[in-house]
Amino acid sequence: MRARLLSIFGGSVGNLIEWYDFYVYSAFSLYFAQAFFPDADPVVRQLNTAGVFALGFLIRPIGGWLMGLYADQRGRRAALTLSVTLMCLGSFVIAVCPTYARIGVAAPIVLMLARLLQGLSLGGEYGTSATYLSEVATSRHRGFYSSFQYVTLILGQLLATLTLLVLQRWVLTGPQLEAWGWRIPFVVGAALALFGFYMRRNMVETESFTREAAKGTERRPMRELLRHPREVGIVVGLTMGGTLAFYTYTVYMQKFLVNSVGLTRDEATLISAGSLFLYMVLQPVFGLLSDKVGRRPVLLWFGVMGTLCTVPLLTALTRTRDASTAFMLVFAALIILSGYTSINAVVKAELFPARIRALGVGLPYALTVSLFGGTAEYVGTRLKLAGNEPWFFWYVTGCILCSLLVYAFMPDTQRHSRIEPGVEDS
Numbered sequence: 001m002r003a004r005l006l007s008i009f010g011g012s013v014g015n016l017i018e019w020y021d022f023y024v025y026s027a028f029s030l031y032f033a034q035a036f037f038p039d040a041d042p043v044v045r046q047l048n049t050a051g052v053f054a055l056g057f058l059i060r061p062i063g064g065w066l067m068g069l070y071a072d073q074r075g076r077r078a079a080l081t082l083s084v085t086l087m088c089l090g091s092f093v094i095a096v097c098p099t100y101a102r103i104g105v106a107a108p109i110v111l112m113l114a115r116l117l118q119g120l121s122l123g124g125e126y127g128t129s130a131t132y133l134s135e136v137a138t139s140r141h142r143g144f145y146s147s148f149q150y151v152t153l154i155l156g157q158l159l160a161t162l163t164l165l166v167l168q169r170w171v172l173t174g175p176q177l178e179a180w181g182w183r184i185p186f187v188v189g190a191a192l193a194l195f196g197f198y199m200r201r202n203m204v205e206t207e208s209f210t211r212e213a214a215k216g217t218e219r220r221p222m223r224e225l226l227r228h229p230r231e232v233g234i235v236v237g238l239t240m241g242g243t244l245a246f247y248t249y250t251v252y253m254q255k256f257l258v259n260s261v262g263l264t265r266d267e268a269t270l271i272s273a274g275s276l277f278l279y280m281v282l283q284p285v286f287g288l289l290s291d292k293v294g295r296r297p298v299l300l301w302f303g304v305m306g307t308l309c310t311v312p313l314l315t316a317l318t319r320t321r322d323a324s325t326a327f328m329l330v331f332a333a334l335i336i337l338s339g340y341t342s343i344n345a346v347v348k349a350e351l352f353p354a355r356i357r358a359l360g361v362g363l364p365y366a367l368t369v370s371l372f373g374g375t376a377e378y379v380g381t382r383l384k385l386a387g388n389e390p391w392f393f394w395y396v397t398g399c400i401l402c403s404l405l406v407y408a409f410m411p412d413t414q415r416h417s418r419i420e421p422g423v424e425d426s
Contacts, residue, residue, distance in 0.1 A: 019156030057374020067124020127362020147287025303404030
């Protein structure tokens with residue numbers, strides 16, 4: 001049990017650091033947008049930074065493919081260590097990158113390349129960490145333990161938001177943040193990634209991978225994955241609505257509160273930080289609930305409530321100018337979203353046998369996130385710029401509805417898990 005808990009901690013801490021590094025970009029984009037895209041219109045500047053953010057997601061399928069292959073052939077620990085190393089390098093490049101005023105168009109190009117490097121890292125991080133945490137957990141508490149993937153994911157985002165809050169309120173002025181202060185969190189992120197590298201180098205390998213590696217059989221991962229089209233389709237379907245809703249209510253929400261609701265930057269940061277903290281606490285609760293009642297009922301909660309409530313919640317947000325009301329509306333959305341985020345990792349891991357588990361979880365997930373999650377901010381900003389922002393609310397609703405149909409007809413993976421030794425190869 002002690003070794004299991006230490007392994008879960010090691011995998012989770014590395015996950016936290018990676019997501020902190022990735023989310024710092026979004027949290028501070030309001031300040032460094034002008035340094036790389038000196039356009040007079042702030043909405044256009046934000047649209048450009050959102051486009052670079054989306055590019056980081058478009059490369060994620062390649063990361064999911066490469067890191068998934070590596071994790072299934074060389075081990076979960078080796079892949080997780082490589083992943084955090086790439087993230088460290090990407091953060092460092094952004095921290096020292098010259099601005100547009102110094103090197104011209106080369107500045108946004110370097111920024112884009114650094115985000116592509118981070119996208120490669122994160123593309124492999126999700127599938128491998130989901131596989132690792134699911135495999136080291138006990139069967140009776142797999143939903144609870146694997147929910148800590150999103151606990152640390154949210155905590156990484158929360159720490160990025162809190163870093164912004166501290167710098168905004170107590171350390172630097174607005175002009176200082178725009179001039180050079182936005183580099184600080186990227187330096188911190190690169191340093192933290194080095195700590196993550198140390199932690200992951202000392203993790204134990206999972207029994208599932210060790211058993212599979214001991215067989216010594218020749219493996220053709222992509223060919224093997226194509227033998228599981230139903231499982232791949234389930235991963236795509238259950239991810240579509242969840243990832244779009246997640247990035248809408250977390251990553252995009254801070255800009256939405258400023259540009260669409262009309263709150264100040266400080267108010268938007270406080271709302272994001274407070275709601276994310278409570279959202280983080282909910283993840284183990286929903287994970288534990290899935291161990292008691294099954295995975296499907298928890299997913300159905302998100303699917304039904306997300307379909308019914310997305311348009312009313314986002315519409316109500318655009319009509320309020322009160323920070324307290326905005327906080328309650330955002331938190332209500334995150335309660336609904338917890339039905340997806342708390343258990344989506346374990347559900348995907350339970351679908352595949354050990355020999356292709358990291359690839360099976362990581363590749364179709366990364367493809368779906370690239371198409372829907374990574375473009376959420378760009379689509380929302382583009383529709384707002386065109387004067388059709390309500391269309392975005394219906395777009396999110398439609399994707400959640402598609403996922404709901406998958407939840408309604410998929411098997412409950414808790415009762416048919418392939419992580420158990422007796423069904424690893426089935």
